Amino acid sequence: MTSKEMLNHLVAKHYEGALQAKKEGRPVVWATSICPQELLETMGLVTVYPENHAAAIGARKEALTFIEHSEAEGYSADICSYARVNMGYADIRHAEAQDIPLPDLIFCCSNICNTVIKWYENLAKKLNIPLIMFDMPFNHTYEVPAHSVKYMRGQIEYAIKQLEDFTKKKFDYDKFGEVMKLSNATCEWWKKATDWAKVKPSPLNGFDMFNYMAMIVCMRGNEDGHKLFKLWHDEMEAKAKKGKGPWNSAEEKYRIIWDGIACWPHLAVTFKTLKKYGINMVTSTYPESWNVRYETNDLSGMAKAYASNYANRNLDYDTDNMKKLVDDFSVEGIVYHSNRSCKLMDFRQYEVQRRIAEATGIPSVVFDGDQTDPRNFSEAQYETRIQALVEMMEKNKEAKRRG
Amino acid sequence: MYLGIDIGSSSSKVAILDEQKRIAAVSVLNLGTGTDAYEEVMKDAMEQAGARKEDIKFVVATGYGRINFKGADKQITEITCHAKGASFLMEDIHTIIDIGGQDAKAIKLGENGQVANFVMNEKCAAGTGRFLEVMARVLGCRIDELSSFAEKSTKEISISSVCTVFAESEVISRLSAGEKVSDVARGAHMAIAKRVMGMAGRVGYEPKVVMTGGVALNQDMVRCMSKEMGCEVAVAPYCQAVGAIGAAVSAYDISHKKEK
Numbered sequence: 058m059t060s061k062e063m064l065n066h067l068v069a070k071h072y073e074g075a076l077q078a079k080k081e082g083r084p085v086v087w088a089t090s091i092c093p094q095e096l097l098e099t100m101g102l103v104t105v106y107p108e109n110h111a112a113a114i115g116a117r118k119e120a121l122t123f124i125e126h127s128e129a130e131g132y133s134a135d136i137c138s139y140a141r142v143n144m145g146y147a148d149i150r151h152a153e154a155q156d157i158p159l160p161d162l163i164f165c166c167s168n169i170c171n172t173v174i175k176w177y178e179n180l181a182k183k184l185n186i187p188l189i190m191f192d193m194p195f196n197h198t199y200e201v202p203a204h205s206v207k208y209m210r211g212q213i214e215y216a217i218k219q220l221e222d223f224t225k226k227k228f229d230y231d232k233f234g235e236v237m238k239l240s241n242a243t244c245e246w247w248k249k250a251t252d253w254a255k256v257k258p259s260p261l262n263g264f265d266m267f268n269y270m271a272m273i274v275c276m277r278g279n280e281d282g283h284k285l286f287k288l289w290h291d292e293m294e295a296k297a298k299k300g301k302g303p304w305n306s307a308e309e310k311y312r313i314i315w316d317g318i319a320c321w322p323h324l325a326v327t328f329k330t331l332k333k334y335g336i337n338m339v340t341s342t343y344p345e346s347w348n349v350r351y352e353t354n355d356l357s358g359m360a361k362a363y364a365s366n367y368a369n370r371n372l373d374y375d376t377d378n379m380k381k382l383v384d385d386f387s388v389e390g391i392v393y394h395s396n397r398s399c400k401l402m403d404f405r406q407y408e409v410q411r412r413i414a415e416a417t418g419i420p421s422v423v424f425d426g427d428q429t430d431p432r433n434f435s436e437a438q439y440e441t442r443i444q445a446l447v448e449m450m451e452k453n454k455e456a457k458r459r460g
Numbered sequence: 461m462y463l464g465i466d467i468g469s470s471s472s473k474v475a476i477l478d479e480q481k482r483i484a485a486v487s488v489l490n491l492g493t494g495t496d497a498y499e500e501v502m503k504d505a506m507e508q509a510g511a512r513k514e515d516i517k518f519v520v521a522t523g524y525g526r527i528n529f530k531g532a533d534k535q536i537t538e539i540t541c542h543a544k545g546a547s548f549l550m551e552d553i554h555t556i557i558d559i560g561g562q563d564a565k566a567i568k569l570g571e572n573g574q575v576a577n578f579v580m581n582e583k584c585a586a587g588t589g590r591f592l593e594v595m596a597r598v599l600g601c602r603i604d605e606l607s608s609f610a611e612k613s614t615k616e617i618s619i620s621s622v623c624t625v626f627a628e629s630e631v632i633s634r635l636s637a638g639e640k641v642s643d644v645a646r647g648a649h650m651a652i653a654k655r656v657m658g659m660a661g662r663v664g665y666e667p668k669v670v671m672t673g674g675v676a677l678n679q680d681m682v683r684c685m686s687k688e689m690g691c692e693v694a695v696a697p698y699c700q701a702v703g704a705i706g707a708a709v710s711a712y713d714i715s716h717k718k719e720k
Contacts, residue, residue: 411662411664420575420576420577423579424582425582433583435582438580438582438583441524441537441538441539441580442580444535444536444537445539445540445575445578448536448539448575449576452574452575
């Protein structure tokens with residue numbers, strides 16, 4: 058079985074498992090994408106991730122049904138489109154792309170943004186179910202401060218009590234240790250697999266990273282996820298050793314960073330336009346978010362890892378992070394997705410762009426889009442920017458050739 | 461000979477260079493993508509240059525309509541073509557402000573007139589030629605009369621709506637409140653200048669600044685741009701056709717590189 062086949066199989070298994078659990082009367086949790094899932098896994102709670110589900114709906118071009126429903130309910134078009142899709146789904150309860158069971162518990166961690174706080178509170182209130190909330194304030198200092206780690210640790214300890222009350226079961230700390238170990242191992246394989254893109258040409262087609270990402274969100278703490286990313290890594294290693302690039306039908310001519318979330322409703326267009334010019338997205342600021350690593354049984358380490366997500370870090374950190382990606386992945390250009398949904402990512406984008414251009418001299422372009430709302434993207438405008446980026450990258454290559 | 465064609469959203473432009481890299485023809489028609497205007501400008505330019513089809517060695521297409529234009533040997537974006545064209549026509553340029561039918565862009569040039577960075581408007585036509593077309597319609601004048609009206613302005617009026625549609629109703633209410641056409645026309649120019657200045661600021665503009673695109677024909681608009689940027693803003697010769705000239709220069713350069 059190839060990793061791609063395994064990925065498709067596991068996605069199906071994940072959703073079928075959740076629907077079956079609901080049928081059997083077992084509780085289902087809805088959780089945010091970078092939450093301490095170790096607690097849920099330890100408790101054996103079936104978990105679905107609304108962000109994953111909204112992305113799948115977006116990729117299947119079905120998002121508008123849910124978005125329009127939410128807007129008619131009174132939610133502003135300026136609210137994140139994942140939120141509008143998911144709140145719409147909570148009412149409509151059926152999507153051609155994929156159905157998910159309604160939740161019995163909401164599990165929310167605000168380390169990814171502030172919108173999730175009100176979005177998940179709304180869900181809990183509307184469905185009249187309990188809510189476990191991790192409040193993770195933005196890190197204004199370069200390093201994650203000790204008080205943030207302490208605050209997060211306290212919340213993890215409190216969440217364990219809340220989960221014990223919800224499940225009426227004792228929390229099994231031995232199993233917790235095992236889940237921690239497995240989660241770290243899975244993240245390590247995710248990181249190792251995506252790091253193969255550092256090789257020139259990259260054996261990894263960066264858009265595959267967007268597809269595999271669904272599984273690092275929902276299968277970090279179980280054996281299936283671990284096997285998948287190990288297999289994917291081995292495939293990348295074999296390709297790299299043979300000197301194979303990202304595609305069979307074209308060569309990698311330029312290597313770029315994609316900043317921000319994918320444009321799911323226009324995934325094919327955004328990918329094919331890049332490929333047409335031989336551009337491979339070798340890395341992105343965003344998939345690194347799931348490299349959540351700490352020592353097994355170190356609760357403070359785990360708290361720190363969840364407080365350290367890049368979206369929750371300050372401008373200087375973000376700039377250094379991007380500079381490092383440029384160096385590590387031999388990047389020649391950057392495409393910034395100005396994603397109307399994600400104010401947190403966009404807010405600093407212009408300044409990061411300015412600083413990176415100054416520090417590295419590599420060209421970049423910004424395009425307007427959205428992670429799931431198809432209305433905020435224009436194909437012609439996207440292509441003009443990509444083509445202009447190619448022209449700038451080519452001039453740099455020429456200058457290098459001339460010495 | 462070497463031909464550049466720029467098919468924009470509201471006009472089509474063709475330029476031809478001869479073997480000595482001199483301009484042999486420039487033709488502009490105010491009809492853009494989706495029309496047959498490109499055939500007409502092409503014919504006109506060929507006649508001006510006294511060229512037959514077989515004399516044209518290389519064709520570069522640019523502008524919004526470049527993707528669907530079938531007769532090009534290469535497509536190059538309007539960003540690179542404006543940089544090429546402006547650097548061909550003028551010396552020591554560091555910043556280009558190009559305002560066309562539905563695009564407004566600020567381009568910063570690096571060494572040898574290459575594009576170092578650029579910023580363009582996205583989903584919105586505010587700050588573009590289309591905005592001025594709407595304003596002219598509401599003010600009841602032709603677009604080429606806006607400049608002479610605005611020159612007579614004696615009072616500062618601010619048009620604050622970012623959206624072209626809302627700005628239209630804002631202008632109507634200003635006029636019904638008794639404001640003069642000349643003051644409102646100047647207000648519309650300043651609204652564009654402020655919006656484009658935002659892009660120029662982001663790109664990190666430096667003098668010498670040159671303006672290209674159809675809106676550069678509006679002298680009051682150029683003065684407003686200069687006031688807003690705090691430096692002289694020159695107008696490129698053949699301002700509407702700078703993209704087409706840049707495309708022709710690229711066609712020449714590509715051909716000669718091949719011959720080497």
